[in-house]
Amino acid sequence: MTIKSVGRAYAALVAAGELKPDEDQARAVQALDRFAEALRDNGGFLGRLFGKKERRCGVYLWGGVGRGKSMLMDLAFDNIAVEPKRRTHFHAFMLEVHARLRDARRSEEGDPVIRVAEQIAEEVRFLAFDEMMVTNSADAMIMSRLFTALIDEGVAIVTTSNRPPGDLYKDGLNRELFLPFIDLIDRRMEVLPLNGPTDYRLDRMQGLDTWLVPNGPEATAMLSRAFFQMTDYPVEDRAKVPTEELDVGGGRTLHVPKSLKGVAVFSFKRLCGEARGAADYLAIARRFHTVIIVGIPVMGREMRNEAARFVTLIDALYEHRVKLLAAADAEPENLYPAGDGRFEFDRTVSRLEEMQSAGYLGEGHGLHED
Numbered sequence: 001m002t003i004k005s006v007g008r009a010y011a012a013l014v015a016a017g018e019l020k021p022d023e024d025q026a027r028a029v030q031a032l033d034r035f036a037e038a039l040r041d042n043g044g045f046l047g048r049l050f051g052k053k054e055r056r057c058g059v060y061l062w063g064g065v066g067r068g069k070s071m072l073m074d075l076a077f078d079n080i081a082v083e084p085k086r087r088t089h090f091h092a093f094m095l096e097v098h099a100r101l102r103d104a105r106r107s108e109e110g111d112p113v114i115r116v117a118e119q120i121a122e123e124v125r126f127l128a129f130d131e132m133m134v135t136n137s138a139d140a141m142i143m144s145r146l147f148t149a150l151i152d153e154g155v156a157i158v159t160t161s162n163r164p165p166g167d168l169y170k171d172g173l174n175r176e177l178f179l180p181f182i183d184l185i186d187r188r189m190e191v192l193p194l195n196g197p198t199d200y201r202l203d204r205m206q207g208l209d210t211w212l213v214p215n216g217p218e219a220t221a222m223l224s225r226a227f228f229q230m231t232d233y234p235v236e237d238r239a240k241v242p243t244e245e246l247d248v249g250g251g252r253t254l255h256v257p258k259s260l261k262g263v264a265v266f267s268f269k270r271l272c273g274e275a276r277g278a279a280d281y282l283a284i285a286r287r288f289h290t291v292i293i294v295g296i297p298v299m300g301r302e303m304r305n306e307a308a309r310f311v312t313l314i315d316a317l318y319e320h321r322v323k324l325l326a327a328a329d330a331e332p333e334n335l336y337p338a339g340d341g342r343f344e345f346d347r348t349v350s351r352l353e354e355m356q357s358a359g360y361l362g363e364g365h366g367l368h369e370d
Contacts, residue, residue: 028194064194067195140174220327
């Protein structure tokens with residue numbers, strides 16, 4: 001029987017023309033196959049391979065949006081024959097960890113972080129994380145001890161991130177307490193950049209209209225197709241698209257109706273019709289590289305609060321180079337024809353127009369200053 005491998009699956013995609021040859025991806029594939037062999041060898045192979053006192057037990061793939069990180073993660077998860085295994089979004093995993101910690105603290109028995117790590121290790125041997133991103137101090141303060149314990153318990157890890165390890169939680173509160181986690185990654189995981197010449201996300205956006213007028217079934221259907229095209233998610237499984245509770249700080253969360261591979265779907269009413277502020281919009285801009293918004297209305301004078309929130313939202317998305325696809329009842333210049341803050345809205349109109357340009361769409365996700 002032929003043993004499945006990441007390399008064989010990747011070569012088949014290249015041969016079929018679905019992927020273009022990419023040296024960074026090829027190196028990552030080789031690392032993932034070494035990782036798979038090490039798992040089959042119960043760790044002995046890794047010790048011989050790297051010659052380290054501490055065996056390496058994971059792969060960290062980082063790079064810009066659209067460079068194939070999630071695709072390689074999927075290939076690894078599907079082709080590495082290790083059970084039990086679990087693939088999850090990093091943010092969802094950490095929310096689960098904090099829930100487990102609350103339960104563990106109530107029992108007052110031992111170190112809660114270590115106990116949670118032991119629980120997880122009993123449930124899974126291989127963890128695949130998509131989009132490791134550390135934005136809050138609650139995660140940062142426990143990650144070194146949690147992941148050290150997971151690795152010591154024999155859990156193998158593959159993760160993707162838009163950032164190299166050294167840039168995780170950059171400028172975060174009490175970051176010095178997070179630095180041992182970066183050291184852990186460097187010592188115990190193989191770190192590989194993915195910054196090849198092809199932006200597959202941008203390729204998937206080719207031919208897509210990013211601003212659809214008016215709202216209605218046709219626009220909604222087009223945005224739905226765009227979501228599935230950008231995420232490579234099977235349309236027949238539309239009922240199973242993951243949701244997310246996004247941590248926006250201050251103990252608050254924002255429900256994301258659809259969240260997959262860095263793409264999120266929201267309604268205007270959810271984002272701007274409720275009492276929200278800059279912290280909410282910054283959390284969205286940092287977390288997602290593409291945002292789809294449906295139901296943007298023409299805003300009259302009586303909707304000055306909604307218009308002000310919309311201005312703040314677009315500022316955050318623009319400054320982080322988030323790609324925006326939207327359905328609206330008017331073109332940007334006619335969204336807020338008159339009312340308090342109309343002068344400030346002119347800048348939003350300009351930004352919305354720029355966000356539809358090829359130059360903007362070709363930029364990487366991340367904070368950008370005018």
